[in-house]
Amino acid sequence: MAENATKQYFTRMGDGYGIYMTEDEIRVDIRAGVEDAAVRGKIDPLTKEEIDRIYEIVTMSSGIVGVERGMEVVTTTDSGCHKFETKCGIPIERSVQAMVHERILGGDSVDLGNTDFNFKTSKGVANREAGILKSALDKTTFPILFGAMTNLGFYTKPDGPIENWAVLLPEGKIHEALAAQEEAIEHAVKDIVYVAEKMNEVGADGINMDTTGGAGDADWLAALKASEIISKKFPNMGIEMGMSSEFVIGMHGRLTYEGQRLAGLYPHQQVKVAEKAGVSIFGPVVNTNCSKSFPWNIARVCTFIKACSEAAVIPIHPNAGMGVCGIPMCDNVPTDIVSRADKCMIEICKIDGL
Amino acid sequence: MEAIHAVSAGMGGMRTAGDLVMRMQLNHKMRLNEAKSYVAEKLGVTIEQLCDVVEMTEVRENFGLGIPYCEPHTKMTVGVEAKFNIANKLNITINSIERFKRLANIE
Numbered sequence: 408m409a410e411n412a413t414k415q416y417f418t419r420m421g422d423g424y425g426i427y428m429t430e431d432e433i434r435v436d437i438r439a440g441v442e443d444a445a446v447r448g449k450i451d452p453l454t455k456e457e458i459d460r461i462y463e464i465v466t467m468s469s470g471i472v473g474v475e476r477g478m479e480v481v482t483t484t485d486s487g488c489h490k491f492e493t494k495c496g497i498p499i500e501r502s503v504q505a506m507v508h509e510r511i512l513g514g515d516s517v518d519l520g521n522t523d524f525n526f527k528t529s530k531g532v533a534n535r536e537a538g539i540l541k542s543a544l545d546k547t548t549f550p551i552l553f554g555a556m557t558n559l560g561f562y563t564k565p566d567g568p569i570e571n572w573a574v575l576l577p578e579g580k581i582h583e584a585l586a587a588q589e590e591a592i593e594h595a596v597k598d599i600v601y602v603a604e605k606m607n608e609v610g611a612d613g614i615n616m617d618t619t620g621g622a623g624d625a626d627w628l629a630a631l632k633a634s635e636i637i638s639k640k641f642p643n644m645g646i647e648m649g650m651s652s653e654f655v656i657g658m659h660g661r662l663t664y665e666g667q668r669l670a671g672l673y674p675h676q677q678v679k680v681a682e683k684a685g686v687s688i689f690g691p692v693v694n695t696n697c698s699k700s701f702p703w704n705i706a707r708v709c710t711f712i713k714a715c716s717e718a719a720v721i722p723i724h725p726n727a728g729m730g731v732c733g734i735p736m737c738d739n740v741p742t743d744i745v746s747r748a749d750k751c752m753i754e755i756c757k758i759d760g761l
Numbered sequence: 762m763e764a765i766h767a768v769s770a771g772m773g774g775m776r777t778a779g780d781l782v783m784r785m786q787l788n789h790k791m792r793l794n795e796a797k798s799y800v801a802e803k804l805g806v807t808i809e810q811l812c813d814v815v816e817m818t819e820v821r822e823n824f825g826l827g828i829p830y831c832e833p834h835t836k837m838t839v840g841v842e843a844k845f846n847i848a849n850k851l852n853i854t855i856n857s858i859e860r861f862k863r864l865a866n867i868e
Contacts, residue, residue, distance in 0.1 A: 471769055473768070474770045477809055477812060479770060479773075480771065482766050487763065512767055513773040513829075516774075516787070545857075550784055610857030611856060611857075612788070645786075645788045645790075647787070687790050688787060688790075722791065727766065729762070745769070746765060749766060760786065
């Protein structure tokens with residue numbers, strides 16, 4: 408008992424830096440993470456068995472851990488087909504990057520998008536992007552989606568035609584700021600649907616709307632409205648919708664979809680709205696707190712994601728990338744933490760993919 | 762990032778049946794266990810076999826569903842030809858194959 412009380416286990420902080428923690432410190436952080444999520448989301452906390460399992464996974468001695476045989480999930484990506492070039496400096500054409508994902512990295516699918524990964528940019532070059540996508544579809548066997556972000560802010564001046572609500576709000580021009588967001592939504596929906604149409608024409612397996620809600624509830628509403636149209640007009644294409652944060656920020660505050668106010672929703676509520684909009688795969692997000700430990704962060708993640716998974720009818724693929732769902736906020740993510748985050752979410756939250 | 766997810770938690774795509782399970786999720790909104798059961802039944806394998814690379818390589822070769830690498834490469838069923846077989850075997854619609862059939866006047 409005395410030995411266990413002083414034994415130190417290696418783990419990391421939310422910024423990726425390594426630390427050593429005792430059993431007591433880890434268990435305290437896990438309980439605190441669970442409680443934080445349960446209070447904020449008004450959801451059930453994890454059970455004692457689930458909390459103990461998180462502790463076991465966090466303190467496993469190996470570097471990389473894996474899920475048990477038979478519990479493997481499938482993977483989707485965000486901007487999967489341009490990372491070799493934009494992040495690693497390896498100049499590989501995007502349809503070839505898709506082949507690398509398929510035949511070397513063991514991906515179950517990939518998304519392909521413009522290196523300026525948003526729908527406003529993609530709309531201007533949609534036919535040419537569709538050409539690249541078609542080239543990838545001709546060469547590969549696995550599903551390929553066209554991906555981009557809604558990025559409602561790009562529709563504001565000076566980049567777009569709409570008055571900038573981030574400027575109007577501090578000036579006290581509340582009505583003007585709300586009206587600007589509502590106008591931007593309509594522009595974004597048109598662009599997203601136009602891009603989806605072009606990708607459907609070349610046979611895309613799906614559309615990936617990445618980081619939706621990044622500019623708040625108006626940003627998310629644009630994605631929901633576009634999903635509703637795309638699901639009806641192009642039924643052969645699936646729709647993947649990834650969120651940007653665990654909580655929909657009320658930049659507008661009064662927007663609703665099918666009678667549900669969007670501001671303030673947490674993942675277990677967000678997924679029900681996404682289902683109504685015709686989304687096929689929902690990607691919830693829980694933001695990583697850089698000042699807290701991995702045990703704290705992953706316990707909080709599992710509490711939110713378990714509630715989301717229990718509420719969902721459609722598959723959920725939590726966004727397990729830099730700075731979200733327990734993954735540290737650093738460019739070169741540590742494999743020990745990524746594998747532990749995966750194992751925790753799969754075993755405890757019964758997710759359908761990553 | 763993608764590599765570590767695939768190693769620690771993923772089905773491995775075409776190494777097993779991950780791409781097939783993915784299609785059932787994306788285009789039919791099936792959750793994981795339902796998607797795995799559907800694909801396993803269509804291929805005549807168990808769920809355990811579905812995630813095994815050695816078993817599934819043989820199954821995929823037999824049905825022409827595509828495998829990620831083999832020697833010689835010319836023997837590989839991949840891309841459009843594999844997707845035709847996938848659509849038939851799983852009884853699903855694949856958007857790019859429907860387009861191919863439309864433009865090539867294949868019924």
